[in-house]
Amino acid sequence: MENNTDPNSEDAVRNSKAAREARSIVRFMIEHTAYGGFGALVFGCLVLFFDIGGIYSLAMSSRDAPIFIFLLFFGLFITFGGISLGIGIMNLGGFSDDDRYRDERTSHRNRDD
Template identity: 40%
Template sequence: MARLKPFERDAIGFLLRHLGVGVIGSALFGGLILWSDLAGIRSLALAEEGGWLALCLLFFGLFVTFGSLAMGAAIMGLGRGED
């Protein structure tokens, strides 16, 4: 397998750092949803036998959404240079 070039390694690191920021943000947001019992999600998930699956799907969706948002915002922010 070929080694990554320095600029490729930097680009992947850049994306992974921003993905991490998005995942942390989504975990906080999901935690706040459960803590506040917004729309009865926590009560419903704890009352049902398969509620853990619903929570896993909720957090997976949040991770994908917030991670993508953070990476996209970072990429679009790269274009802000002095013209």
């Protein structure tokens, strides 16, 4: 039996509108998670540098300091990345919601001139 797959059909699927939109969504998610990750990195470094709550001193007095630092930054990355991604997703509908609100506000205005 012969395999009748056309190499151009794979390119058509790869460059289809659905595939481009999927890549766009994944890029959006990675970009916003990276913003949160950068914020987590900055915040974690500042917490350790200023020794807030004695966290740095406590971690360095332990023999498991690398595990502690990893868990601190992992938790911060998950938290800040999730918040950043959530803010990005919630801002996606901001334009249409805002336009509709303005339209309703101007059409139902009380004219007491």
